[in-house]
Amino acid sequence: MQNKPIPVLLDGDPGHDDAIAWTLARASGRLRVLAVTSVCGNQTIEKTTYNARRVCTLIGLDVPVGRGRPRPLLEKPMNAPSVHGESGLDGPALPEPAMAESELGACELMAKALRESPEPVTIVATGPLTNVAALLMAHPELKARIARISLMGGGIGFGNWTPAAEFNILVDPEAAKYVFSAGVPILMAGLDVTEKALIFPEDFRRIGELHNPVADIVAQWLEFFYIFHKSIGYEGAPMHDPCAVMALLHPEIFTMRPLAVEIETTGEYCRGATVGDVYGVTGRAPNATCLLGVDRAAFADYLVEAMKFYGEDKA
Amino acid sequence: MNRYPVWLDCDAGVDDAIALMALHALPELDLLGISAVCGNASLKNTYRNVHRLNGLLGAHYPVYRGADRPLFRELHVSTAFHGQDGLGDVDLPEPPHEDRPESAWDALYACAKAHPGKLQLVATGPLTNLAIAFAKYRELPKLLGRILIMGGSASAGNITPAAEFNIYDDPEAASVVFQAGVPLVMCGLDVTLKALLRPDDWDELAAEGTRAGVFVRECLRPAWKFLQGMGFDGVPMHDACPVLYLAHPELFRGEMAGVRVETRGEITLGKTVTDLYSDKQVEDKNALVVLDVDRDGFIAVLKDCVRKLG
Numbered sequence: 001m002q003n004k005p006i007p008v009l010l011d012g013d014p015g016h017d018d019a020i021a022w023t024l025a026r027a028s029g030r031l032r033v034l035a036v037t038s039v040c041g042n043q044t045i046e047k048t049t050y051n052a053r054r055v056c057t058l059i060g061l062d063v064p065v066g067r068g069r070p071r072p073l074l075e076k077p078m079n080a081p082s083v084h085g086e087s088g089l090d091g092p093a094l095p096e097p098a099m100a101e102s103e104l105g106a107c108e109l110m111a112k113a114l115r116e117s118p119e120p121v122t123i124v125a126t127g128p129l130t131n132v133a134a135l136l137m138a139h140p141e142l143k144a145r146i147a148r149i150s151l152m153g154g155g156i157g158f159g160n161w162t163p164a165a166e167f168n169i170l171v172d173p174e175a176a177k178y179v180f181s182a183g184v185p186i187l188m189a190g191l192d193v194t195e196k197a198l199i200f201p202e203d204f205r206r207i208g209e210l211h212n213p214v215a216d217i218v219a220q221w222l223e224f225f226y227i228f229h230k231s232i233g234y235e236g237a238p239m240h241d242p243c244a245v246m247a248l249l250h251p252e253i254f255t256m257r258p259l260a261v262e263i264e265t266t267g268e269y270c271r272g273a274t275v276g277d278v279y280g281v282t283g284r285a286p287n288a289t290c291l292l293g294v295d296r297a298a299f300a301d302y303l304v305e306a307m308k309f310y311g312e313d314k315a
Numbered sequence: 316m317n318r319y320p321v322w323l324d325c326d327a328g329v330d331d332a333i334a335l336m337a338l339h340a341l342p343e344l345d346l347l348g349i350s351a352v353c354g355n356a357s358l359k360n361t362y363r364n365v366h367r368l369n370g371l372l373g374a375h376y377p378v379y380r381g382a383d384r385p386l387f388r389e390l391h392v393s394t395a396f397h398g399q400d401g402l403g404d405v406d407l408p409e410p411p412h413e414d415r416p417e418s419a420w421d422a423l424y425a426c427a428k429a430h431p432g433k434l435q436l437v438a439t440g441p442l443t444n445l446a447i448a449f450a451k452y453r454e455l456p457k458l459l460g461r462i463l464i465m466g467g468s469a470s471a472g473n474i475t476p477a478a479e480f481n482i483y484d485d486p487e488a489a490s491v492v493f494q495a496g497v498p499l500v501m502c503g504l505d506v507t508l509k510a511l512l513r514p515d516d517w518d519e520l521a522a523e524g525t526r527a528g529v530f531v532r533e534c535l536r537p538a539w540k541f542l543q544g545m546g547f548d549g550v551p552m553h554d555a556c557p558v559l560y561l562a563h564p565e566l567f568r569g570e571m572a573g574v575r576v577e578t579r580g581e582i583t584l585g586k587t588v589t590d591l592y593s594d595k596q597v598e599d600k601n602a603l604v605v606l607d608v609d610r611d612g613f614i615a616v617l618k619d620c621v622r623k624l625g
Contacts, residue, residue, distance in 0.1 A: 266579060281475060
């Protein structure tokens with residue numbers, strides 16, 4: 001256990017699982033959130049920015065919220081309303097944002113936080129990597145200020161949006177390619193692990209039974225996410241984005257493997273694939289620590305436990 | 316016994332050699348002809364090696380020459396694994412033989428026509444000969460019973476991080492074959508890397524003193540040297556997988572899936588993109604993707620085959 005909190009930047013496209021990841025980050029007490037930035041992905045940049053502010057208000061996270069680019073580096077925006085609804089965060093009613101949006105855009109806000117932090121900062125990236133790539137392109141001098149990038153994206157074994165590609169990487173493959181070749185340490189929570197980090201109805205019932213206002217909403221988000229995924233054949237709700245936070249808090253419950261990972265940006269079928277050198281054929285040094293497995297029950301227990309931060313039912 | 320009529324298209328190749336030994340020995344299979352393709356070694360060597368194997372087996376399977384290069388790309392041979400001659404540089408003479416003028420694709424077509432809907436086409440090298448046959452004979456798909464290949468991978472590759480050797484060697488040919496509309500069994504790295512023949516296995520076979528047993532140990536020397544350095548504890552019997560699948564499907568587990576071959580990727584060229592898990596399943600499930608094998612059962616069958624050859 002580290003005593004000193006880890007300084008982090010939260011960059012995402014909320015999104016139910018981004019919101020749950022941030023709720024977990026705030027609750028842990030082990031992460032010190034410096035700023036929040038939005039990226040277009042699960043929904044348009046307007047919606048993800050609004051959702052980011054609503055989530056921060058809900059969980060009492062009083063940090064600047066910076067808006068990202070309205071579109072990926074080269075691609076047209078691609079959203080996922082089938083998963084997250086038209087608002088990007090359908091389900092329970094949320095408070096209106098209590099804070100204004102930062103005057104700084106996502107990239108500038110991240111750069112400022114990196115410059116001002118006395119210690120290297122971990123970037124938790126749970127959406128397409130557009131903002132992170134912009135940061136690395138515009139501020140190569142700040143690379144040393146980044147402890148690592150803990151990201152949800154990709155899959156060594158398979159994709160979800162196409163047979164070869166996972167959504168976050170597919171939305172902005174060029175950004176992902178830039179990030180994976182930047183020389184900054186990467187902790188990659190891909191589908192290999194996130195589709196094993198399943199939350200079942202008994203887990204979100206335990207969260208609902210905490211009867212605090214945040215847990216009530218998290219339980220409903222989880223139920224929303226569960227119902228959608230069950231309809232397409234999953235056994236539970238995959239906690240894609242929370243893996244990128246949980247791996248910082250409880251690395252011991254994950255199995256990990258350092259791999260040389262490259263991003264395919266071309267191809268008829270493979271655009272957006274995260275290609276891992278599983279059989280060591282390139283001789284290239286690993287650039288990413290890939291999460292490949294998780295103790296699911298421990299994951300669920302830690303998630304439930306974390307939600308007590310927002311108050312326990314004393315009745 | 317109802318025996319399957321079988322055609323073997325191979326780039327012999329030490330594991331092709333073992334596949335051929337199994338094909339020759341298994342009573343369920345009736346091998347009708349063999350075509351050679353470039354791949355593990357040049358066509359000159361793979362063609363010669365098939366004749367050498369005929370000699371080893373005391374067999375007289377008709378052998379045909381196929382393509383001496385991939386459809387569009389440079390040939391990459393694999394001497395580290397298969398030796399300079401493609402057959403582990405073992406001492407095995409080339410017996411006198413007839414040199415047949417028909418090409419691989421013409422001979423394959425004639426054989427398929429003689430056994431309409433029945434022929435089991437086992438392909439253990441790059442798929443160039445098959446693609447040329449499909450290009451030339453539009454009615455070939457409905458004449459074939461099934462194609463069983465060693466090639467591809469549902470996840471990672473062994474020649475590049477994304478691609479397996481046989482598919483990478485001729486990705487366009489592979490794409491033609493995967494789209495041919497013939498029932499396809501894909502024995503990729505997912506299963507073949509589990510079908511390990513270990514040193515105690517080949518020592519046991521060689522100790523029995525048979526020609527075939529000694530050959531197995533000797534031909535695997537370069538491959539074993541190569542693989543030991545990579546942390547393997549045996550040599551994968553890649554090419555024997557589709558042959559044993561044909562005779563003993565009960566030893567294997569697979570799933571139907573949509574499989575497409577990437578021919579345009581920068582780093583994914585030759586990847587067999589396999590839709591086992593995505594949320595948007597490819598509608599056309601064109602291949603049985605073999606994923607697992609009972610390793611001990613597999614090796615037991617293979618050893619029996621070698622023993623039967625004497």
